[in-house]
Amino acid sequence: MTTGHASPGADSPPPGGDTVIAVRDLRMRYRTQDVLKGVGFTARRGEVLVLLGPNGAGKTTTIEILEGFRMRSDGEVTVLGTDPARGDERWRARLGVVLQSWRDHGKWRVRELLAHLGSYYVPYSTGLIRRPWDVDELLAAVGLTEQADKRVGTLSGGQRRRFDVAVGIVGRPELLFLDEPTAGLDPEARNEFHGLVRGLADENTTVLMTTHDLAEAERLAHRILILVGGRIVADGPAEELSRQASADATVRWTRDGRRFEESTAEPTRFVRRLFEEHGEAIGGLEVRRASLEDTYLTMVRELETGSVPEERAARAFGEGSR
Numbered sequence: 001m002t003t004g005h006a007s008p009g010a011d012s013p014p015p016g017g018d019t020v021i022a023v024r025d026l027r028m029r030y031r032t033q034d035v036l037k038g039v040g041f042t043a044r045r046g047e048v049l050v051l052l053g054p055n056g057a058g059k060t061t062t063i064e065i066l067e068g069f070r071m072r073s074d075g076e077v078t079v080l081g082t083d084p085a086r087g088d089e090r091w092r093a094r095l096g097v098v099l100q101s102w103r104d105h106g107k108w109r110v111r112e113l114l115a116h117l118g119s120y121y122v123p124y125s126t127g128l129i130r131r132p133w134d135v136d137e138l139l140a141a142v143g144l145t146e147q148a149d150k151r152v153g154t155l156s157g158g159q160r161r162r163f164d165v166a167v168g169i170v171g172r173p174e175l176l177f178l179d180e181p182t183a184g185l186d187p188e189a190r191n192e193f194h195g196l197v198r199g200l201a202d203e204n205t206t207v208l209m210t211t212h213d214l215a216e217a218e219r220l221a222h223r224i225l226i227l228v229g230g231r232i233v234a235d236g237p238a239e240e241l242s243r244q245a246s247a248d249a250t251v252r253w254t255r256d257g258r259r260f261e262e263s264t265a266e267p268t269r270f271v272r273r274l275f276e277e278h279g280e281a282i283g284g285l286e287v288r289r290a291s292l293e294d295t296y297l298t299m300v301r302e303l304e305t306g307s308v309p310e311e312r313a314a315r316a317f318g319e320g321s322r
């Protein structure tokens, strides 16, 4: 897989302002269970959005509705300018989908199957986007060059996941859906996968992915969406969510063999004063802001136990793009 792109947090905003996904008041009811109760968000071209939420929150349901695989109960949804419920083959050819896992086609060889699947995209090649992706380039991009002639059924778990990603991007999608794409990848493969996703975003592919790995969400996402209780209760860059969840930083230090800890909204000023007062006697200094994990766990816990009304949480975490 390609690597070496800068972290999205450090990048300038994603190029272009076109809206690729627009969701308003999306509702989904399975028989008597209301799973989505008014979901709203947008995604722009080249943006990487990570959808977080506890098991059963409705992430896969949301993604399947956007992919056109599941009919919604209510609400407005536009994906690449089309209502997914009415998307045709031409529209579908512009999407890439990596599902949680599938185990078919074990007897096919890696290169053969990618070339075969790629051939479906030939009619959808345009002046701007040449479809499909050249198989050798694709194999190199996902790090499977050495496995090109192996049978799919003999790939290791991590290689299989790379292959799933290759299948998802062989048609050079403008919008890529990834449902837990890094489950089962080793740290190196995960890192390479992150490079691949950033590379795709740099080339203006919009990515909507789910993960339960908060560090991964923090690294990859231009914006994080948190789905709890059937609604998006937070929507923004990782640092912004953490800042909004807790304005205070925790400062820890030791002095004369004793440990100290202080919560403060102005850690720089606090630390300056600390050194003015105690100078060299200060050791083990640590300044820590709430991490995305702290923010996420607090939010989910509060919303699930009902200690914060959903409307208040939504306000606290910003409704900017909804």
Ligand SMILES: Nc1ncnc2c1ncn2[C@@H]1O[C@H](COP(=O)(O)OP(=O)(O)OP(=O)(O)O)[C@@H](O)[C@H]1O
Pocket (backbone or CB within 6 Å): 030, 035, 053, 054, 055, 056, 057, 058, 059, 060, 061, 062
């Ligand atoms: N076809 C279905 N029929 C009835 N209920 C369903 C169906 N699909 C999903 N559900 C229910 O909808 C809820 C949301 O499921 P969904 O798979 O969308 O959650 P998720 O956020 O993707 O979960 P996970 O993190 O575990 O993958 C769950 O309570 C699930 O049992």
